[in-house]
Amino acid sequence: MSAKDYRVPEPGYKDYIKPYPELWWTKKRPYLLFMVREFTALFVLLFAMRLLQGLIAISKGEAAWNAWLAGATNSVALAIGSLFALFFVLFHSITWFQAGAVVSPMRIGKFEVPPSMFVLGNMGLVVAVAAVIGYFSLGG
Amino acid sequence: MSDKMKKLTVTRYNPETDSAPRTQTYEVPYDDDTVVLDALNHIKDQQDGTLTYRWSCRMGVCGSCGMNVNGVPKLTCATFLRDFEGDITVEPLANFPIMRDLVVNMSDFMEKLKRVKPWLIPKEEKSIDEGEYLQTPRQLEAYRQFSMCINCMLCYAACPVYGKHQDFLGPAAIALGHRYNEDSRDGARAERNKIIGSGEGVWECTFVGECSEVCPKHVDPAAAIQREKLANVLDKIKSFILPRGSSR
Numbered sequence: 001m002s003a004k005d006y007r008v009p010e011p012g013y014k015d016y017i018k019p020y021p022e023l024w025w026t027k028k029r030p031y032l033l034f035m036v037r038e039f040t041a042l043f044v045l046l047f048a049m050r051l052l053q054g055l056i057a058i059s060k061g062e063a064a065w066n067a068w069l070a071g072a073t074n075s076v077a078l079a080i081g082s083l084f085a086l087f088f089v090l091f092h093s094i095t096w097f098q099a100g101a102v103v104s105p106m107r108i109g110k111f112e113v114p115p116s117m118f119v120l121g122n123m124g125l126v127v128a129v130a131a132v133i134g135y136f137s138l139g140g
Numbered sequence: 141m142s143d144k145m146k147k148l149t150v151t152r153y154n155p156e157t158d159s160a161p162r163t164q165t166y167e168v169p170y171d172d173d174t175v176v177l178d179a180l181n182h183i184k185d186q187q188d189g190t191l192t193y194r195w196s197c198r199m200g201v202c203g204s205c206g207m208n209v210n211g212v213p214k215l216t217c218a219t220f221l222r223d224f225e226g227d228i229t230v231e232p233l234a235n236f237p238i239m240r241d242l243v244v245n246m247s248d249f250m251e252k253l254k255r256v257k258p259w260l261i262p263k264e265e266k267s268i269d270e271g272e273y274l275q276t277p278r279q280l281e282a283y284r285q286f287s288m289c290i291n292c293m294l295c296y297a298a299c300p301v302y303g304k305h306q307d308f309l310g311p312a313a314i315a316l317g318h319r320y321n322e323d324s325r326d327g328a329r330a331e332r333n334k335i336i337g338s339g340e341g342v343w344e345c346t347f348v349g350e351c352s353e354v355c356p357k358h359v360d361p362a363a364a365i366q367r368e369k370l371a372n373v374l375d376k377i378k379s380f381i382l383p384r385g386s387s388r
């Protein structure tokens with residue numbers, strides 16, 4: 001929508017436009033992390049789809065659920081794939097919490113919770129909830 | 141001034157004679173108080189009067205002395221030579237067209253700034269007799285941080301999205317739009333968000349976060365962008381549920 005491309009020099013000017021470095025994402029850690037996020041987003045999608053499949057299976061009854069479970073545990077490829085995906089989901093959740101921390105900064109009284117603490121706290125919560133669920137689903 | 145010396149490699153570009161920028165190295169004396177801008181002034185005064193760069197206030201207020209120092213966007217008037225181990229490279233702010241030496245073309249940024257209407261547009265104009273638009277300290281806090289921007293464009297130089305897509309409205313313009321959107325005296329949020337909420341606005345941002353890293357005024361434009369993303373989504377949902385009178 002820009003009316004004008006300012007990287008094309010105005011008449012009478014000879015502005016020099018530096019080409020953007022091909023390997024720009026190798027120049028800084030945050031750039032690299034950004035690229036990793038872009039390329040691993042697919043795993044998050046696959047993970048979510050697989051999870052959704054499980055939920056649908058639950059709603060269909062015990063037989064469907066058991067079949068889904070068997071699929072998850074019998075196929076080595078699927079199990080490895082799921083572990084991989086889980087790893088990236090956890091990796092991405094750090095970014096989500098980071099974004100969450102800046103979107104709605106948390107205050108306790110006068111104390112503004114720093115984003116790093118917000119992220120750590122939430123990740124801790126994730127681990128705790130997972131542990132509780134794990135404990136019960138593995139038969140207590 | 142002490143007799144410590146520092147080597148500065150500076151970008152030179154003369155549009156009349158050069159087809160591409162080149163570099164030139166100077167040696168300058170420095171002590172604990174010397175900033176990069178002082179070093180450039182020393183070069184211009186004592187060694188090479190043709191060196192061209194922008195500056196004004198020398199105190200981190202005007203926002204005109206931004207350059208890439210060792211690859212990182214910095215206000216050169218607030219960047220001390222003593223903080224660098226070896227030689228220093230000084231380049232024009234990245235991601236902008238180079239006009240001459242260290243001077244970049246800022247037209248793109250100026251145009252974008254105008255497009256987000258960074259001024260108060262009250263819902264209803266009050267006549268002078270009706271008095272001031274009042275605001276509580278709490279309402280002020282909602283946007284104060286985002287009003288600290290000095291338009292130095294360091295955030296644009298740090299943003300890889302802007303580097304790749306010139307269409308992106310960019311960190312400072314969105315942060316300033318957000319500043320007025322959050323102002324209790326303002327009523328033009330819907331109007332601004334036609335641009336801020338568009339594909340060239342917040343949705344180009346992938347939350348790399350380098351804009352907030354380099355911002356000398358702790359504006360945190362990345363936070364402003366993420367908040368505008370949420371606000372825009374909520375607005376969309378609201379206008380879906382309540383097609384009429386949905387903008388707050």
Ligand code: SF4
Nearest residue numbers: 289290292293295355
């Ligand atoms: S947001 Fe910060 S870095 Fe960007 S122009 Fe404003 S003061 Fe400079």
Ligand code: FES
Nearest residue numbers: 197198203205217
């Ligand atoms: S000269 Fe004004 S900000 Fe550096």
